[in-house]
Amino acid sequence: MDMSETIVIKQHLIDPEICIRCNTCEATCPVGAVTHDDRNYVVDADKCNHCMACVPPCPTGSIDNWRQMPKVKAYSVAEQLTWDVLPGELPPEALVESVCEPTANASQVDSLTEAVTDPQTSSLVAPANAAAPKHESFSATLPPWSAAHAYTNLYGPKAADKTITATVTGNVRVTEVGKLGNSDYDTHHIVLDFGAMPFPVLEGQSIGIIPPGLDASGKPHHARQYSIASPRNGERPGYNNVSLTIKRVLEDHDGRPVRGVASNFMCDLNVGDMVQVMGPFGTSFLMPNHPRSxxxxxxxxxxxxxxxxxxxxxxxxxxxxxxxxxxxxxxxxxxxxxxxxxxxxxxxxxxxxxxxxxxxxxxxxxxxxxxxxxxxxxxxxxxxxxxxxxxxxxxxxxxxxxxxxxxxxxxxxxxxxxxxxxxxxxxxxxxxxxxxxx
Ligand SMILES: Cc1cc2nc3c(=O)[nH]c(=O)nc-3n(C[C@H](O)[C@H](O)[C@H](O)COP(=O)(O)OP(=O)(O)OC[C@H]3O[C@@H](n4cnc5c(N)ncnc54)[C@H](O)[C@@H]3O)c2cc1C
Ligand code: SF4
Ligand code: SF4
Incomplete structure (x- = not known):
C-alpha cells in the first residue's frame, strides 16, 4: 500500500453560497493559497498551512470551513471553482474505507494518519476516526424558527453599492482607564448613523468597516467585521443608527505590541467623522422572537x-x-x-x-x-x-x-x-x- 493513500487532512474550504468575493482572504494569505476566478474564491490544499491569518478578516465567515479528507481525494482547485454549494463532511467510515487496504483496521489507520500542526489550537489534525472539531459539530447554521428576517450584503462587492457612508454620532470609552500586562485596555462604544439610506439590521448581525488608506503592499485596507451592539430599532430608538463595541488592539494574539488598523481608526473617531461600511452580515446568530423563549x-x-x-x-x-x-x-x-x-x-x-x-x-x-x-x-x-x-x-x-x-x-x-x-x-x-x- 502507498503510504500517501492513508493520510487524512483537514481541508480548508470557502463556502461559495456566503462568500461575497471581497478578495480579503487572497490579499491576506501569506503563502498564496487562496485563488479565484470570475465565479469562486477557493483554497489550494497543497499550499494552505492552516495559519488562520485569513479567518478573522473574512467579513462573512465563509472562509472558516474545514473538512476531513483523505489527502489523495482532496478537492482540487479546479473542482472547487465549479461549486455552487459546499459539500458536506464525509462520514467517518468513508474516510476509513477510502484509506484502508482490505486487511487494515482502524488502529492501523490512526497510526498512519498524518500529523499536521494546527497553530490555532496547538493540536493535531484529527485522525480519520476522531470526532470533528467540537464547536463546529454543534454550532447551528440556521436561526431560531421565530427569528425575524435578516437582510444581508446590502452593501458589498456584489451589491450595486460597494459601501455605505455612515456618520459618527457617538464615541465613548466603556472600560475603565487602566493597564494590564504590557498594554492599555480600551474598549469603545461607537454609534454610526446612516441618515436616509436603508440599513436594516437585527441583533446578532455584524457589519464591515473599511479603514481609510492603504496597507503595506499599497492596496486599500480590507474590511474588518464588528458585531452590532444595538437593537433592531437603533441605538437611539427610531433613528437609523447602530452601535458597535470595539476593543483597541494594541498587542497581537501572542502579546507582541502592534497597532491594529481598524480598531484604532474606529476608537480614535470624533463625532461628525465619516466611515465606509459594508453589510449587514449574518443570517443565523439571531434571537428568537416568540413569547416565553x-x-x-x-x-x-x-x-x-x-x-x-x-x-x-x-x-x-x-x-x-x-x-x-x-x-x-x-x-x-x-x-x-x-x-x-x-x-x-x-x-x-x-x-x-x-x-x-x-x-x-x-x-x-x-x-x-x-x-x-x-x-x-x-x-x-x-x-x-x-x-x-x-x-x-x-x-x-x-x-x-x-x-x-x-x-x-x-x-x-x-x-x-x-x-x-x-x-x-x-x-x-x-x-x-x-x-x-x-
Ligand atoms: C464575526 C466577527 C465579529 C467581530 N466583532 C468584533 C467586535 O464586536 N468588537 C471588536 O473589537 N472586534 C470584533 N471582531 C474582530 C475585528 O474584526 C478585528 O479583527 C479586530 O478589531 C482587529 O482589527 P485591527 O484592524 O485593529 O487589527 P489588524 O491590523 O487586523 O491586526 C493587527 C494584529 O493584531 C492581531 N489581532 C487581530 N484581532 C485581534 C484581537 N481581537 N485581539 C488581539 N489581537 C488581534 C492580528 O492577528 C494582527 O497580528 C470581530 C471579528 C469577527 C470575525
Ligand atoms: S489558513 Fe493561512 S495558509 Fe490557509 S488560506 Fe488561510 S491564510 Fe492562507
Ligand atoms: S474574505 Fe471571506 S467573503 Fe471575502 S472572498 Fe474570502 S471567503 Fe469570501
Missing amino acids: NIVMICTGTGSAPMRAMTEWRRRLRASGKFEGGKLMLFFGARSKEELPYFGPLTSLPKDFIDINLAFSRAQGQPKRYVQDLMRERAADLAPLLADANTYFYVCGLKAMEDGVIDALSHIAKGAGHAWESVGAAMKREGRLHFETY
Missing part, C-alpha cells in the same frame, strides 16, 4: 456586543408591556472588572429581568474564574434550559472559549442524565446553539 448568553470581552443588542431589545419590549419574554441568562468573562465593557449599566439591570454571572480571570487577590466555571456552578439551572426547545444559547468572543464552553455544556447534559452528543446535535438542528468567535 429563553436566551442564554455566554461571552468574553467584545463578544458582549450582540448580547447587549439582544438584552436591550428584550428590555425595550418589556418596558412597552407588549411582549411576554422568557428568561435571560448571561455568563460574561473578562480579565478584570475594569476591563469588562458596560460593567456599570449591566449590573444595574433588574435581577428579575436578567440573571448575570460574571467571571474574572485576573482579578487581584482572587482565584482565576472563567465563564465555563460559572456555567458548571449553575448546572442545576442550565440543565433544564438545555433540554427546553424554547431556550437558545449564544456564544461570542475569543476563539479560545469554544472548547471550554462545549465541555461545560457536555458536563451539564451528562450530569442531568443526557448524552451531550444527542442534545448538542438536536440544538444544532433546531437553531438553538450559536457560536461567533474571532
Whole structure:
C-alpha cells in the first residue's frame, strides 16, 4: 500500500453560497493559497498551512470551513471553482474505507494518519476516526424558527453599492482607564448613523468597516467585521443608527505590541467623522422572537456586543408591556472588572429581568474564574434550559472559549442524565446553539 493513500487532512474550504468575493482572504494569505476566478474564491490544499491569518478578516465567515479528507481525494482547485454549494463532511467510515487496504483496521489507520500542526489550537489534525472539531459539530447554521428576517450584503462587492457612508454620532470609552500586562485596555462604544439610506439590521448581525488608506503592499485596507451592539430599532430608538463595541488592539494574539488598523481608526473617531461600511452580515446568530423563549448568553470581552443588542431589545419590549419574554441568562468573562465593557449599566439591570454571572480571570487577590466555571456552578439551572426547545444559547468572543464552553455544556447534559452528543446535535438542528468567535 502507498503510504500517501492513508493520510487524512483537514481541508480548508470557502463556502461559495456566503462568500461575497471581497478578495480579503487572497490579499491576506501569506503563502498564496487562496485563488479565484470570475465565479469562486477557493483554497489550494497543497499550499494552505492552516495559519488562520485569513479567518478573522473574512467579513462573512465563509472562509472558516474545514473538512476531513483523505489527502489523495482532496478537492482540487479546479473542482472547487465549479461549486455552487459546499459539500458536506464525509462520514467517518468513508474516510476509513477510502484509506484502508482490505486487511487494515482502524488502529492501523490512526497510526498512519498524518500529523499536521494546527497553530490555532496547538493540536493535531484529527485522525480519520476522531470526532470533528467540537464547536463546529454543534454550532447551528440556521436561526431560531421565530427569528425575524435578516437582510444581508446590502452593501458589498456584489451589491450595486460597494459601501455605505455612515456618520459618527457617538464615541465613548466603556472600560475603565487602566493597564494590564504590557498594554492599555480600551474598549469603545461607537454609534454610526446612516441618515436616509436603508440599513436594516437585527441583533446578532455584524457589519464591515473599511479603514481609510492603504496597507503595506499599497492596496486599500480590507474590511474588518464588528458585531452590532444595538437593537433592531437603533441605538437611539427610531433613528437609523447602530452601535458597535470595539476593543483597541494594541498587542497581537501572542502579546507582541502592534497597532491594529481598524480598531484604532474606529476608537480614535470624533463625532461628525465619516466611515465606509459594508453589510449587514449574518443570517443565523439571531434571537428568537416568540413569547416565553429563553436566551442564554455566554461571552468574553467584545463578544458582549450582540448580547447587549439582544438584552436591550428584550428590555425595550418589556418596558412597552407588549411582549411576554422568557428568561435571560448571561455568563460574561473578562480579565478584570475594569476591563469588562458596560460593567456599570449591566449590573444595574433588574435581577428579575436578567440573571448575570460574571467571571474574572485576573482579578487581584482572587482565584482565576472563567465563564465555563460559572456555567458548571449553575448546572442545576442550565440543565433544564438545555433540554427546553424554547431556550437558545449564544456564544461570542475569543476563539479560545469554544472548547471550554462545549465541555461545560457536555458536563451539564451528562450530569442531568443526557448524552451531550444527542442534545448538542438536536440544538444544532433546531437553531438553538450559536457560536461567533474571532
Ligand atoms: C464575526 C466577527 C465579529 C467581530 N466583532 C468584533 C467586535 O464586536 N468588537 C471588536 O473589537 N472586534 C470584533 N471582531 C474582530 C475585528 O474584526 C478585528 O479583527 C479586530 O478589531 C482587529 O482589527 P485591527 O484592524 O485593529 O487589527 P489588524 O491590523 O487586523 O491586526 C493587527 C494584529 O493584531 C492581531 N489581532 C487581530 N484581532 C485581534 C484581537 N481581537 N485581539 C488581539 N489581537 C488581534 C492580528 O492577528 C494582527 O497580528 C470581530 C471579528 C469577527 C470575525
Ligand atoms: S489558513 Fe493561512 S495558509 Fe490557509 S488560506 Fe488561510 S491564510 Fe492562507
Ligand atoms: S474574505 Fe471571506 S467573503 Fe471575502 S472572498 Fe474570502 S471567503 Fe469570501
